Amino acid sequence: MNAPVDQASLSEASYPLIHRSLPRLFLSLIRNPLDALPPEIFSQPVLFTRVTSALTVYLADPALIHEALVKNANCLGKGENVRRALGPALGQGLLTADGPHWKWQRQSVAGAFRHDKLLDLQPAMISIAERTRDRWLAQGAGRLDIGHEMMRTTFDIIVETMMSGGHGIDVERVERSITDYLKASGWTFALGVIGAPEWTPHPGRRKAKSATAFLRESLASVVATRRLEPVERHDLVSMLLSATDPETGRRMNDEEVIDNLMTFITAGHETTALGLAWTMHLLARHPDCERKMLDEIETVTEGGPLLAEHVAKLVYTKQVFSEAMRLYPPAPIITRTALEEFTLGPYRIPRDTVFFIPIYAVHRHSLIWEEPDRFDPDRFAPQAVKSRHRYAYMPFGAGPRVCIGNAFALMEAVAILAVLMRQFKLDNVKHGSPKPLMKVTLRPGEPLYMNVSER
Template sequence: MTAMPAPEISPASPGVVFSRRSPISTIARLIRNPLDAIPPETFIHPLVHVEFNGVRRLYITDPALIQEALVKNSASLGKGDEVRRALGPALGDGLLTAETPSWKWQRQAAAPAFQWERLKGFLPAMIDAAEKRRDLWALLPHRQLDIGHEMMQTTFDIIVETMMSGRENIDVAAVERSVSDYLGPSGWMFALGVLKAPEWVPYPGKSRAGAAVAYLRGVMRDMLERRRASSEDRKDLVGMMLAAHDPETGRGMDDENIIDNLMTFITAGHETTALGLAWTFHLLAAHPDVEQKICEELHRVVGNGNVQPEHIEKLTFLKQVFNETMRLYPPAPIIVRNVEQPFDLGGHHLPKGMVLMIPIYAIHRHKLLWEAPERFDPSRFAPEKAKERHRYAFMPFGAGPRICIGSAFATMEAVAILAVLLQRFRLANPGRRPAEPLMRITLRPRNPMMMELADRPPFCSPLEPA
């Protein structure tokens, strides 16, 4: 007996909420801050249906349904035109933007660089970069700094040292400016994509974004040309991609494809971790009790000396703090997928062409998934609580087969940087103002996070709360 097909999903489907926000309001929000364009219903309901400009969108916040869509039905989903329009000019056909099967063999080529044993070998370089930042801070003639900028530089140093065997002639300040120039008008990119406007349509910041992409890809091209001219066989990510071949076709990566992936790791890779670190320092400035617990753990694990690679895995509370920051401020706040092949989800039939929106920012603050979701509470990530939470209720690095390949690298890097810097310094928010999150593909603060630097007693002896 043939099973009855599931009814096609619609605003009238049981369990589905229809968002009635006006199209004009949605476009204005997309341009100003795409984070605000997430329908408010997604924070309290599992499925929210939106129809706009002839395209049907389904926001999914139920972890079980997210798992069913992104894992069980991953082969039926594609990245879609909106992702390509926003990221394609910079990242080309790299890991973040490629469709299967191109994505699959590229990931296989990069995977050895992120194996656990190899990652642990990166710890000395991570700690060394953090110590260099610590020593630079100690020499500052003033005591105020832009923590976002400082973390961008630190994580950039780490990714080029570990993945490219050194920065060579790369100007980190120019790279940082170019990444910001490219991401700056991304709200316009999203809005024009939703409107299905031709790609030639001008918008504020477009020419600057184009120049930034040209500069960044040029930097990667120059580095790659120097590497090809060198006879040195380096076992880093660049070397792995130069040697990679598709097991099915035998073709290797051409220079543009390697540049696509270097752009992915250099921009997205260091940017997301840096933002997570900046948000962590911002939250700690408002929660001295949590910072004191970090100090106690550092003093207990590290003792009267410098942070060593073997200490990182033992800093469990510090990892909880970083995870809780990534819950409140996920670096990539939305996942977008297009239904390429129809399938059923939770008793509903999803037609070809429907756009699935996985609003990670809303999932991480969902009232049905988290108690007091707006509260900063690292105890949520205590080891004993992991079994109480659905795996897909917390997904700062995405989910399914296309989960971020560098998730373990990023977490290890963040814990190492926090450990080294918090052992020596305390950062305060002089204005006592919360920073406003702004989605520019990644989740940045709207304004620079200016923080005041204070020395800490030796070996992280806790300071009394101010």
């Protein structure tokens, strides 16, 4: 896609402004923010609108996304939307902080995500996937809520690899609490858009508050235990406890460590689990792709158990997961606010402009993809990837705020698929695909039940 208006006019008059009905926008934000996306953004590069006073931009052109998120990253902050939606749970942790406070936190934990560190974590990822396999074998599988099963598996992985086991956190209650918290997110967005004060009562608010209290208390006890009884392993918790801000020389207090543990536990398992659940659903609908993936797994493992060294060789399996995340990106919309005026392609962007980067729409854009709604893992064959703009596909975001757990997520997803799919056949209980529902992350509108039987 090319920038749509010629460079000569940088005035506001040149914005392709669309009108949005505030009451309709408000209602769709509450129900499903995906429905609040202007339909034109699936076929046009960029749209501008004015909802209340702030200028709002929907950006779907990969070249403009690159210019905004990468080249002008310094002009953008996470903004009010993010702070209102996630601040009460995640405080000023890595996902929600801006400026120097974000930077020193990112530098403090970057070491945990270095390639060599991640390779060391692969055996743990495989053995936790095998734990799920053994649980399914023991119960004779049957009809399972596959989203829930994947949440459990990826939760165990994040807690084992990043928190040395998590010291007895109640998994089931954590999962319920995250769902309760996210359920109210539509209201938080909608009330933010009309500028209502944060204390405005709304459905689900009390449940979300007690969910946050439970989650933060569980992690406070992990931090207290670790301060008293340090462990040998240099895991994420130790990194956070020993991190020092290079500018001020100060360490993180307990609240700040908890902000980050909350961030890593939630961002680090829910997204991958949703990506996997959608992948399993799509594989059941595309037996030819499933066959090709199973053949690859058999060839790479030579029929033996999956070993750490096999994971990087499962190229088609990774393509399948990538294609599922194209159709159902776990983080479907990211947002930013302009901290200062800057120029974006042919446009002058005033301070306080709100940006929506609708990853979901970019991934199904008619100017980028042929037959955008068709599932086809060959789109991620190396040659096909090279022929596309780098930011035509961005499930992990872009620029300095790109997902820090990107490589971790791909490794664990491939390992989980390889362990489970070769042993079990998964069939969808219902015909058709559930409607995707955005609650910060992209969930199936109804639980994805699948019949699971041993191959």
